[in-house]
Amino acid sequence: MTIALHQLRRRGADRFYPVLSALVALLMWELLARVFAQTYLIAGPVEISRYLWDHAGLVARAAGITTFAAAIGFVLGNAVAIALAVAAVLLPSLARLISALALVVFCLPLVATGPILRVIWGPGLGPQITLAALAVYYTTFLPLMVGLRAAPPSWFDLVRSYGRGRFSALVEVRAMASLPYLFAGLQIAAPAAFLGAMFGEFTGAERGMGVLTIRAMRSLDVAGTWALASTAAAISMLAYAGLGRLSRALNNGPPPLILAPVLEGERRARWRALLHPILVTLILLAIWWLSMEAANLSPFFAKRPADVWAFLITAPEAAAHRATLGAALLETLVLALPGYLLGLALGLGLAIVLVLAPKLARGVMPVAIALRAIPIVITAPLIVVALGRGPAGTITIVALMIFFPSLVACYQGLARTPRQVLDLFDSYAASPLRRMASAQFPAMLPAFFAAARMAVPAAILAATTAEWLATGRGIGGLMALTASTSGYKMLWSAVVVLAAVAVAGYVVVAQIERAVLRIYGAEQLTR
Template sequence: MATDAIRRHAVWQSTGLRNALILLALWEIIGQLGLVAGGALPPPSDILIRLWQDRGDYPNHIGATLYASVMGFLIGNAVAIAAGVAFALSPALLRLFRGINIAAFALPPIAIAPILALTMSGMAPRITLAALGVYFVTMTATVIGLSQADSRAEDVVRAYGGSRWTVLRLVQFRGAVPSILAGLRIAAPNAVLGAILAEFGGGGRWGLGTYLLGSLGRGEPDRLWGIGLIATLIAGLSYAGFALLSRRLLGATKAVTLNTAVPTGGTASTCLSARVRMALATVLLPFALWWALIKLSGAPAMIAKTPGDVFEYLFLSQGAAAAQARLLAALAETLPITFIGMAAGLAFAFLLAILSRLMPRFIEAFMPVALITQTMPLVALTPLLVLILGRGPSLTLWITISVTFFPAFVTLAQGIALVPKSAEDLPRAYGASRWTEMRMVTIPASLPYLFAATRLTVPRALLGVMIAEWLATGRGLGNLLNQSRGYLDYGMIWSVAAVSVILSVVFYQLVVVAERQVLARLGMATPE
């Protein structure tokens, strides 16, 4: 079996290498002939030559981006894991912080980057944005991992009088490691994306985002591609590092049998007034935090708007009607494409995650290519896609699909990998085909992860659309944000940010409701 694994690994490497070489050769030919959009896709050789010519510029840019990413990654994850443990211990706390958690994740980094740059100094805005990009993913992964621990093993510890903390230490925390590692894997490229986004909106001399922004207007596809490739390499390597780590750590520790115990948690309080109070607190807490941060930062009132200021701007001020009209028009452009892109991205991820079980060879050959395109930081990708696809709606769609696909696929593949051996052996024993086995065991067992993936992608889809709109298409919410930046219309900047966060939270909540219904009917646990 060991030799078989080694041989498969060798096959994987050789076919992966072969496919990459074929792709590179095709790219070179297409590039040399200038077949795509009149030379928008330069051949790899030109990109490499340009990289070599620019070699003096890169170390400082890379250094700045790496520093912000790594610092943000460390801080964000430390907070996220601590918060995840606290939430796993106290469901009430989790419910109370739900609003803040979703808001922290749904916050379009592109909207707050300029605001952060105005209210903070130095590397702080970049680190903050990188940390924000990391927090939600790792926090969710921690809570999922901790809450899906084997309840029978928990019983053993509790039967010996083990405290909540003992259960956490002996059973849950180690059991959560695969989930947390999967979270870190997604979080790592997110940190790079966050740092670059902050550079993009925030000024400063060094950083790949700054470099990209400076080169965007000059019509030099080979340099843009070079920067994109370097950013991708950083993000990809961080992803690969954690993938390797989880493979090392998780050899033979798969759960041996399927846990069928019906989860008990859930409704903590049956009292209606208590539930209403909790719901109110959940909704109000993010606004309170927003207000407190503005007051604490001491930023000038002209730039830093409190929730009250935004309300006044949208409903009470002189220009309220005009502002509302602009906002609604932008929403009408942004929302439809967000949903289409998200649905397509999710469907693609689900299909691929299932295929990875049915046809491992195909996926092994496809995976390296997919990883390269998917770890590419969105901001670096967008100018390149603009060069190829132009500035129409298809660009927005592709960006949305690619931004939702990656986290969804990782979440789903992880869920499918967790399906116990014995559960799959059963249908196989009755002579079931691979497909029947998928249909009967793997797909239902991965349902909680499909919902988790959907929840994860809702805000990302909106962010992807907004970035495309800002950088390229000149439509919708993203464009409104960019324009308002130009006009120094801070009221509108804050309004767009607030509206997009609130929308994300509402959509997220809708998914959660659907998830509760379905999973409760199937007797499965709802991972938070």
């Protein structure tokens, strides 16, 4: 009886903590807004509510349009992701190629893709839907690839022992075994779809949340900017929570920890290691060229690989083009890199603090997981409004973009330390710090690096978005300028260079990961 009562109280506490911390956060927000009303441009919850009350119809219509585009993009992007992952599993020899192509497309800078899609699609929902689909397919593809391979070998032996092949294994074993992973991916994808749709609206849509956001920011409407960002965040969090609920209803057991598989897996002969990236590049260029030709797109705005090559390498002014692009890129990276490192370090640091102080974690983690659902980039205008157009604003946006996913990944990674290992440390009465340094930290490393890899394209996205929308500097600013002056050669070149930089950054982090994990135990290397 007392035990039941205790459990009841405990369950009540588990519900109570997140509510309490959400209330505290709201209160602190309101306080900050009032205290710093003179120095920073922050709108508190009260002011936001008033704005939303006054503009309910306008905001509701815009949210409806954006949600509609996001939903269509969500369905299309995920359908492609599922098809790609299934193809990779049914044709193992193509799996690496499919994964590599998927990664490169994921590294495309959404910011610059927007205006290009706008001229290709013309007015309407086309670019919003395409960008929403582009924003979600990788977050679903990656966990699905892990999930489709997550079943124990004896389950596949069972299928084979009756003479059945890959297709039966897919239907009877992999499909169900991958469901929790698929839902974990879909959950992250829901807010990402909303982000993609808003991005599409940033670049010349007539209606939607993105349009209102740009308008509010340009006219320095503080309450409006904050209200729109809050609405977008609320919709994202609702979608995230709804999918989480659906996932819990369909799957039992906790959601799996997704470690993004490192692309460079098995040891291969040197010539093959070199050949593979070249092959992937060639196939990508072919897809690019063929799709432009097949759709019969005007060479004025739909540049082909040869145009970019000429623009950067063979044209008489190529050196000048390279200098412009290089200088802008450098300006961006100088801000993106500190923001990236800061976001990772803060996420890692807070995760460690929360594991050492579990009581605190009960309140903070639900809020952090919820905040992870907010596509931070849509808050870029608001941070720029608050912190100004200097480097601090851009660095903050990049750091924030990376902070929440890193925090959640590191926290889950720390919790993954095997129970017996912790018992061993406890049996020697080791201090929590010693336990952290010797047991939990090494066990967390794969999760940390998985987050660090995924954060590379995110950092570039965040930095270029801030530049595009607000500061007008760096490669984001350059792209905004060339998009408005129809400088499509420069725009396409910037897309190519940024995608290449993101892929290179991803590969560098993967190399560091391999080196570190080799020291901390090869069995932790994710494939």
